Amino acid sequence: GDSVTQMEGPVTLSEEAFLTINCTYTATGYPSLFWYVQYPGEGLQLLLKATKADDKGSNKGFEATYRKETTSFHLEKGSVQVSDSAVYFCALNNNTDKLIFGTGTRLQVFP
Amino acid sequence: DARVTQTPRHKVTEMGQEVTMRCQPILGHNTVFWYRQTMMQGLELLAYFRNRAPLDDSGMPKDRFSAEMPDATLATLKIQPSEPRDSAVYFCASGLGTITGELFFGEGSRLTVL
Numbered sequence: 697g698d699s700v701t702q703m704e705g706p707v708t709l710s711e712e713a714f715l716t717i718n719c720t721y722t723a724t725g726y727p728s729l730f731w732y733v734q735y736p737g738e739g740l741q742l743l744l745k746a747t748k749a750d751d752k753g754s755n756k757g758f759e760a761t762y763r764k765e766t767t768s769f770h771l772e773k774g775s776v777q778v779s780d781s782a783v784y785f786c787a788l789n790n791n792t793d794k795l796i797f798g799t800g801t802r803l804q805v806f807p
Numbered sequence: 808d809a810r811v812t813q814t815p816r817h818k819v820t821e822m823g824q825e826v827t828m829r830c831q832p833i834l835g836h837n838t839v840f841w842y843r844q845t846m847m848q849g850l851e852l853l854a855y856f857r858n859r860a861p862l863d864d865s866g867m868p869k870d871r872f873s874a875e876m877p878d879a880t881l882a883t884l885k886i887q888p889s890e891p892r893d894s895a896v897y898f899c900a901s902g903l904g905t906i907t908g909e910l911f912f913g914e915g916s917r918l919t920v921l
Contacts (some may be wrong), residue, residue: 728908739912789908793838793857799849805896
């Protein structure tokens with residue numbers, strides 16, 4: 697069945713460092729891909745999405761490109777801030793009601 | 808600003824007590840999901856509804872958990888009797904199904920069973 701695999705965390709960075717969180721997926725057809733972020737004590741919220749191959753989703757300085765050839769949707773940010781510390785979830789929807797989530801990657805950014 | 812509303816935000820109860828969590832989905836959304844999040848298990852799907860009909864509750868312990876949607880503006884998750892292992896954060900999410908694929912989450916109900 698469909699699945700999402702994320703890199704293990706935590707990812708620990710200094711402020712202004714470059715961030716990459718890897719996400720790969722297994723799915724038939726052409727799923728939509730999402731990144732959700734969960735700040736401490738809050739629910740998950742949509743960070744960005746891409747609905748077809750080669751689309752780039754972007755928001756708040758974060759970017760991810762839908763790569764069909766490598767079945768990947770890696771999250772990147774050029775310069776992280778302490779306020780970006782959160783758990784990041786990669787997810788896919790393959791034309792159903794449900795989102796299939798990865799296990800989440802915790803990001804810790806230190807000043 | 809449309810949002811999913813969950814109550815209570817925090818609940819502390821004793822083992823054996825009944826617990827009911829409530830969720831008001833975003834108006835117009837036709838799918839509603841209940842998730843449970845713990846440090847050990849991560850995010851688990853418990854149950855979901857489309858147009859108020861339960862479609863999948865395979866993730867839910869049937870003997871003590873029940874989920875219902877008495878109307879389009881209210882979804883409930885009930886635990887009876889509660890046990891310490893039910894301590895977790897319970898999230899409700901709603902969406903438009905395959906139209907957009909994305910879900911909107913509430914802020915969660917943190918349950919502690921002593």
